[in-house]
Amino acid sequence: MQKSHQVVIVGGGFAGLQAAIGLRKAPVSVTLVDRRNFHLFQPLLYQVASGALSPGDIAAPLRSVLRRQKNVRVLLGTVTGFDVRRRLVILVDGELPYDTLVVAAGAENHYFGQDHWKQAAPALKTVEDAIEIRQRVFYAFERAEREPDLSRRKSLLRFVIVGAGPTGVELAGAISEIARDTLREDFRSIRPEESEILLLEGAGRVLPGFPVDLSEKAERALLRLGVRPRTSVRVTAIDGGGVEILTGGVSRRIETATVVWAAGVRASSLGAALAQATGAERDSGGRIHVSGDLTVPEHQEIFVLGDLAYRMQDGVPLPGVAPVAMQQGRFAARVIGRRLAGKPVSSFRYRDKGTLATIGRHAAVADFGFLRMSGLPAWLAWLFVHLLYLVGFRNRLSVLLQWGFQYFTYNRGARLITGSGPD
Amino acid sequence: MQKSHQVVIVGGGFAGLQAAIGLRKAPVSVTLVDRRNFHLFQPLLYQVASGALSPGDIAAPLRSVLRRQKNVRVLLGTVTGFDVRRRLVILVDGELPYDTLVVAAGAENHYFGQDHWKQAAPALKTVEDAIEIRQRVFYAFERAEREPDLSRRKSLLRFVIVGAGPTGVELAGAISEIARDTLREDFRSIRPEESEILLLEGAGRVLPGFPVDLSEKAERALLRLGVRPRTSVRVTAIDGGGVEILTGGVSRRIETATVVWAAGVRASSLGAALAQATGAERDSGGRIHVSGDLTVPEHQEIFVLGDLAYRMQDGVPLPGVAPVAMQQGRFAARVIGRRLAGKPVSSFRYRDKGTLATIGRHAAVADFGFLRMSGLPAWLAWLFVHLLYLVGFRNRLSVLLQWGFQYFTYNRGARLITGSGPD
Numbered sequence: 001m002q003k004s005h006q007v008v009i010v011g012g013g014f015a016g017l018q019a020a021i022g023l024r025k026a027p028v029s030v031t032l033v034d035r036r037n038f039h040l041f042q043p044l045l046y047q048v049a050s051g052a053l054s055p056g057d058i059a060a061p062l063r064s065v066l067r068r069q070k071n072v073r074v075l076l077g078t079v080t081g082f083d084v085r086r087r088l089v090i091l092v093d094g095e096l097p098y099d100t101l102v103v104a105a106g107a108e109n110h111y112f113g114q115d116h117w118k119q120a121a122p123a124l125k126t127v128e129d130a131i132e133i134r135q136r137v138f139y140a141f142e143r144a145e146r147e148p149d150l151s152r153r154k155s156l157l158r159f160v161i162v163g164a165g166p167t168g169v170e171l172a173g174a175i176s177e178i179a180r181d182t183l184r185e186d187f188r189s190i191r192p193e194e195s196e197i198l199l200l201e202g203a204g205r206v207l208p209g210f211p212v213d214l215s216e217k218a219e220r221a222l223l224r225l226g227v228r229p230r231t232s233v234r235v236t237a238i239d240g241g242g243v244e245i246l247t248g249g250v251s252r253r254i255e256t257a258t259v260v261w262a263a264g265v266r267a268s269s270l271g272a273a274l275a276q277a278t279g280a281e282r283d284s285g286g287r288i289h290v291s292g293d294l295t296v297p298e299h300q301e302i303f304v305l306g307d308l309a310y311r312m313q314d315g316v317p318l319p320g321v322a323p324v325a326m327q328q329g330r331f332a333a334r335v336i337g338r339r340l341a342g343k344p345v346s347s348f349r350y351r352d353k354g355t356l357a358t359i360g361r362h363a364a365v366a367d368f369g370f371l372r373m374s375g376l377p378a379w380l381a382w383l384f385v386h387l388l389y390l391v392g393f394r395n396r397l398s399v400l401l402q403w404g405f406q407y408f409t410y411n412r413g414a415r416l417i418t419g420s421g422p423d
Numbered sequence: 424m425q426k427s428h429q430v431v432i433v434g435g436g437f438a439g440l441q442a443a444i445g446l447r448k449a450p451v452s453v454t455l456v457d458r459r460n461f462h463l464f465q466p467l468l469y470q471v472a473s474g475a476l477s478p479g480d481i482a483a484p485l486r487s488v489l490r491r492q493k494n495v496r497v498l499l500g501t502v503t504g505f506d507v508r509r510r511l512v513i514l515v516d517g518e519l520p521y522d523t524l525v526v527a528a529g530a531e532n533h534y535f536g537q538d539h540w541k542q543a544a545p546a547l548k549t550v551e552d553a554i555e556i557r558q559r560v561f562y563a564f565e566r567a568e569r570e571p572d573l574s575r576r577k578s579l580l581r582f583v584i585v586g587a588g589p590t591g592v593e594l595a596g597a598i599s600e601i602a603r604d605t606l607r608e609d610f611r612s613i614r615p616e617e618s619e620i621l622l623l624e625g626a627g628r629v630l631p632g633f634p635v636d637l638s639e640k641a642e643r644a645l646l647r648l649g650v651r652p653r654t655s656v657r658v659t660a661i662d663g664g665g666v667e668i669l670t671g672g673v674s675r676r677i678e679t680a681t682v683v684w685a686a687g688v689r690a691s692s693l694g695a696a697l698a699q700a701t702g703a704e705r706d707s708g709g710r711i712h713v714s715g716d717l718t719v720p721e722h723q724e725i726f727v728l729g730d731l732a733y734r735m736q737d738g739v740p741l742p743g744v745a746p747v748a749m750q751q752g753r754f755a756a757r758v759i760g761r762r763l764a765g766k767p768v769s770s771f772r773y774r775d776k777g778t779l780a781t782i783g784r785h786a787a788v789a790d791f792g793f794l795r796m797s798g799l800p801a802w803l804a805w806l807f808v809h810l811l812y813l814v815g816f817r818n819r820l821s822v823l824l825q826w827g828f829q830y831f832t833y834n835r836g837a838r839l840i841t842g843s844g845p846d
Contacts, residue, residue, distance in 0.1 A: 036839075036840065036841075037561060037565060037838070037839070037840045038838075038839050038840075053479075054477035054478065054479035054480070054837075055477065055837075055839055055841065056476075056477035056837035056839060057477070059839050061609075061838050061839070063606070063609035063610070064609065064834055064838075067608045067609050068608070073611040073612075074609075075565075075568070075569060076562070076565040076566075076568075076569075076840070077569070093569075094569070127839065127841050128841060138460065139499075142460060142499040143499075145498070145499075146498060146499075146500070146516075146517070183486070185490045185491070186484075186486035186487065186490050186497075187486070188496040189496075397824060398821065398824060398825070401820060401821060401824060402821070405820075411487055414477075414478075414479030415460070415461075415484050415487075416459075416460070416461050416478055416479060416482050416484070416550065417459065417460045417461075417499070418459075418478065418550050418551060
C-alpha cells in the first residue's frame with residue numbers, strides 16, 4: 001500500500017478548520033493538532049465574559065466537527081517547533097512527519113512589552129480568559145454592595161476597557177447593559193446603573209479600523225448606552241488599583257477595580273520558531289511574510305494562514321479577522337489538491353464581504369463596502385451573520401434561545417462567579 | 424421606624440432558597456449569605472461532568488431568583504462561625520446580626536479520613552469539580568489515542584467510579600454512553616467503546632438506599648450499558664495510577680488513569696462551629712441533631728436544615744436529598760412566620776414523594792412508595808421531575824434543548840477540556 005500524502009495542520013481555529021474541511025476530497029491524510037479539543041468561535045467570546053452565553057455555546061469539539069471526514073485525525077497536542085529539513089512537527093511529547101505543513105496557530109495577547117499588566121488587566125482570548133473577566137465584572141458589583149466607603153465603592157463600580165476595536169466596543173456595550181438592565185433590581189445598597197464604563201483608545205476615534213462615519217455612529221451609540229469613550233489616550237501603567245493614562249500631554253490616574261485588555265494581539269510564538277526554521281521574514285507583530293500562494297518563500301510545502309500570516313493586498317496588510325482566516329484555509333486546501341493533481345495555482349485574494357461590530361441592543365455598525373449600515377438593520381445583520389458562522393447546529397439553536405431570553409427579559413443566565421476569587 | 428425582625432440564612436442551596444422564598448410575605452428582613460452567587464441544581468451536576476450540559480444550564484444567579492422579593496438581600500460572603508450570645512454570624516470580613524438564624528450550609532465531600540485521595544479521585548460537589556472531572560474523562564480518551572503502549576492505553580480507557588449511590592450510578596451510565604455512543608466515530612487509533620467502566624460499592628448491591636428489586640433492575644441496566652458493578656468492595660488506596668481494593672478478603676490493584684469519588688459526603692464544617700457555639704450534638708457524619716421544629720435544642724432562634732441537619736423519622740434518619748431540604752426550608756419559613764404571629768407550630772414531617780435514579784437512555788428506576796417503576800416509564804418520570812424542579816424557565820428550556828439534541832444525535836456539546844491539564 002502506497003503511503004498517502006501527509007498534511008499536518010497546526011491549529012483548529014478558523015483557518016485550520018477550514019483547511020481540514022477543504023481537504024475532505026483530496027487524496028491526503030490530514031492530522032489536525034491543537035492544544036485544545038475544541039474550535040472556539042472567538043467573535044462571541046465577549047458574550048461569555050459578560051455572562052450572556054456559556055463556553056459550551058460557542059465551542060464545538062473538533063472531533064465532533066470532523067468525525068465523518070475519514071481522512072482526518074485530530075490530535076490534542078502542544079507544538080513546540082519545526083524541523084523543516086526532516087519535515088517534522090515537534091510536539092512536547094513526540095513528533096509528526098509531514099509532506100505538507102499548514103501552520104495556523106493564530107495570535108496571542110500582546111501587552112506591548114508590559115507583560116506584568118496581564119495580572120491586573122486580563123485580555124479576552126481564551127475560554128479561561130472569558131471566565132476570569134466574567135468573574136471579575138460580577139464580583140466587582142458584589143463587593144460594591146458590601147463596601148461602606150464611598151470612594152472605594154465608586155472604584156468598584158468603575159470599569160475600564162483598554163482598546164476600542166470591535167472587541168473593546170462590544171465588551172463595553174455589554175458591561176453597560178449588565179449595569180443598566182440586567183442587575184438594575186438585583187442589589188439593595190448600590191445602584192448598578194450608576195456604574196462608570198470607560199473605553200480607552202490610543203487612536204483618535206473608536207473602531208479605528210472602520211470608516212470615519214461609522215466610528216462616529218458607534219461613538220454616539222456608546223454614549224447613549226452610558227459608555228464614556230476616551231480617544232487619543234495612552235495607557236502608561238496598570239496595577240491592581242487603577243490605570244494611569246497620558247492624554248494631551250497630561251498624566252492622570254483612574255481608580256478602578258476592573259480593567260480589561262482589548263488593545264492588541266500579536267502572532268503566536270510558534271511564528272518565531274517557524275521563522276527560525278525557515279529563515280522567513282516577520283513583521284513587527286511577529287507575523288510571517290507569505291508568498292501569493294500563502295506559503296513561506298522557498299518552502300512551497302509550508303503554508304502559513306490566518307493571524308499568523310502577513311500579506312499585503314491593495315497596499316494594506318490583510319486584517320486579522322475570521323473571514324480572512326476562513327478564506328485562507330479554503331484556499332490552502334485547494335492549492336494542496338491542485339498541486340497533487342499537477343494543476344496550476346493562482347494567488348490568494350481576500351474578498352472582503354464587510355465588517356461588523358455590535359454595541360448593544362439594537363445598535364451596531366456594518367460596512368459591507370457597497371453598503372454601510374448602523375442601528376437596528378446593522379444589529380440584525382450582526383445577529384444573522386454570527387449565527388450563520390457559528391459551528392454546529394446545536395450551538396446555533398442554543399445561542400438563539402439564550403439571546404431570545406435576554407432580549408425579552410434583560411436577564412443573563414450564565415453570570416456565574418466560578419473559580420477562586422480574584423483576591 | 425421599628426427595626427424589623429432580621430432573618431439571616433446561611434446557604435443558598437435547596438433548603439436556604441426555599442426558606443427565603445417561603446418568607447416572602449412574612450414581616451421580616453431576610454439576608455441570604457452564600458459563598459457563591461448562584462443556586463446550583465446539584466442532581467444534574469453529573470451531566471456537566473459528562474459534557475451533556477453547561478454549568479450555566481443548571482445554575483441560577485441567587486440575585487436573579489430573588490430580585491422581585493424586596494424583603495430579601497443577597498450577600499456574597501464566607502461564613503466562618505457564629506456568636507450565638509450576641510446573635511451574630513461571623514464572616515471572613517465582617518459580621519451580620521440576626522434575630523432568627525437559618526443554617527443550611529449543606530455537605531462537603533468526605534474521603535473517610537483519606538483526604539490525600541482527593542487529588543487522584545475528585546468528587547462531584549461543585550461546578551469546579553464537575554469541570555475537573557469532565558476534563559479528566561475526555562482527556563483520558565485523547566491521551567489513549569496517542570498512547571502506543573497497550574497496557575497504558577487500557578488503563579487510560581478504564582474508568583473507576585467509587586460509590587454506587589444515585590450519583591455514582593448516573594455518572595457510570597453517562598461515561599458508558601460517552602464511550603459507546605458519543606465518541607464512537609471520533610477516534611482513529613482507539614475504539615472508545617472498548618472502554619471499561621467499573622463501579623465500586625462497599626455495600627452488597629448498587630443503589631443501597633433503594634428497595635432490593637430496584638437495585639437488581641439497576642444492576643441489569645448497568646450491565647446492559649457495559650458498566651461493571653463490583654459490590655462488597657472496599658477501597659484501600661487510591662493514587663495517580665490506580666485503585667487498590669479489598670474484596671472477599673483478597674487485595675487487588677486496578678490500574679486506571681481516571682477515578683471519580685462518589686462514595687460519601689459529610690456535613691459542612693460550619694456544623695462543627697455551630698455545635699461548638701450552641702452545645703448541640705452531632706452524629707458521626709457531622710450533622711446537627713435538631714428538634715421537631717428543626718431548631719437546635721435550647722436555641723429556638725436557630726434552625727438547621729438540609730444536609731446539615733440530623734433528624735429521625737419512623738426509626739430512620741432523613742436522607743440527604745433535595746426534597747427533604749426543600750420541604751425543610753418551606754417548613755422553617757412557616758414556623759418563623761407563625762411564631763412572629765404568636766401561633767402554635769407543629770413538628771416537621773417529611774413527605775416522601777419517591778426516589779429516582781437514572782442509568783442511561785431509557786433506563787431508570789423510581790420508587791414512589793405506592794408505585795415502583797423501571798425502564799422507560801421511570802426514565803420519563805426522571806426527565807419530567809428534574810426539569811420541573813430546575814430553577815429558572817430559561818434553564819428548563821435550555822436543558823430540554825440540549826437533551827433533545829443528545830437524544831437524537833448521541834452528541835454531547837459541552838465536552839470542552841478547559842483549565843490546566845491534569846499532568
